[in-house]
Amino acid sequence: EIVLTQSPATLxxxxxxxxxxxxxxxxxxxxxxxxxxxxxxxxxRLLIYDASNRATGIPPRFSGSGSGTDFTLTxxxxxxxxxxxxxxxxxxxxxxxxxxxxxxxxx
Amino acid sequence: xxxxVESGGGLVKPGGSLRLSCAASGFTFTDYYMSWIRQAPGxxxxxxxxxxxxxxxxxxxxxxxxxxxxxxxxxxxxxYLQMNSLRAEDTAVYYCARNIxxxxxxxxxxxxxxxxxxx
Numbered sequence: 649e650i651v652l653t654q655s656p657a658t659l660x661x662x663x664x665x666x667x668x669x670x671x672x673x674x675x676x677x678x679x680x681x682x683x684x685x686x687x688x689x690x691x692x693r694l695l696i697y698d699a700s701n702r703a704t705g706i707p708p709r710f711s712g713s714g715s716g717t718d719f720t721l722t723x724x725x726x727x728x729x730x731x732x733x734x735x736x737x738x739x740x741x742x743x744x745x746x747x748x749x750x751x752x753x754x755x
Numbered sequence: 756x757x758x759x760v761e762s763g764g765g766l767v768k769p770g771g772s773l774r775l776s777c778a779a780s781g782f783t784f785t786d787y788y789m790s791w792i793r794q795a796p797g798x799x800x801x802x803x804x805x806x807x808x809x810x811x812x813x814x815x816x817x818x819x820x821x822x823x824x825x826x827x828x829x830x831x832x833x834x835y836l837q838m839n840s841l842r843a844e845d846t847a848v849y850y851c852a853r854n855i856x857x858x859x860x861x862x863x864x865x866x867x868x869x870x871x872x873x874x
Contacts, residue, residue, distance in 0.1 A: 691850055694863075
């Protein structure tokens with residue numbers, strides 16, 4: 649099973665600042681990595697799939713990069729609605745696994 | 756608009772059974788693979804099961820293999836999860852989810868249904 653590690657666990661930032669979230673895989677997942685956003689009491693929402701493709705309706709301030717074992721989600725200028733937990737997930741093989749999440753909270 | 760609505764959650768004793776249902780609408784159900792994902796209270800996400808559109812491919816997490824059975828009724832645009840021999844560690848919100856074509860990435864999620872296993 650591929651283990652995904654996310655860092656930092658918590659990121660405290662102010663609206664307007666840029667956020668950089670990291671996801672590292674225990675072995676290569678090629679470009680088969682997705683990012684999700686989850687707010688309290690809600691289901692996750694797909695942001696990025698296959699490392700760098702924005703999902704439908706996702707604003708351009710969200711961008712993804714990386715391949716192999718190291719991936720990054722960047723939020724270029726945080727809006728109030730972006731404060732949430734972010735998970736990465738690989739689809740390289742079974743079982744697909746999720747990272748433990750990075751919480752982006754308001755400083 | 757894609758809608759996934761789960762039902763069937765609730766409180767069950769250890770060793771008991773429960774059947775979750777998911778009603779899908781707003782898309783051609785037979786075109787998509789579907790999945791169940793769960794999230795224990797205050798915890799992260801765990802992929803539980805995955806079923807292809809023709810039911811030819813089914814996968815389960817090791818943690819539920821032999822106890823859970825996924826199925827679908829394409830005529831009713833519905834997905835199911837039969838859960839037997841439930842344990843306390845199965846307590847979670849269970850999400851019905853639609854897969855992006857070609858893999859296990861999820862593009863739409865239901866609102867989730869809570870399963871609590873407790874005596």
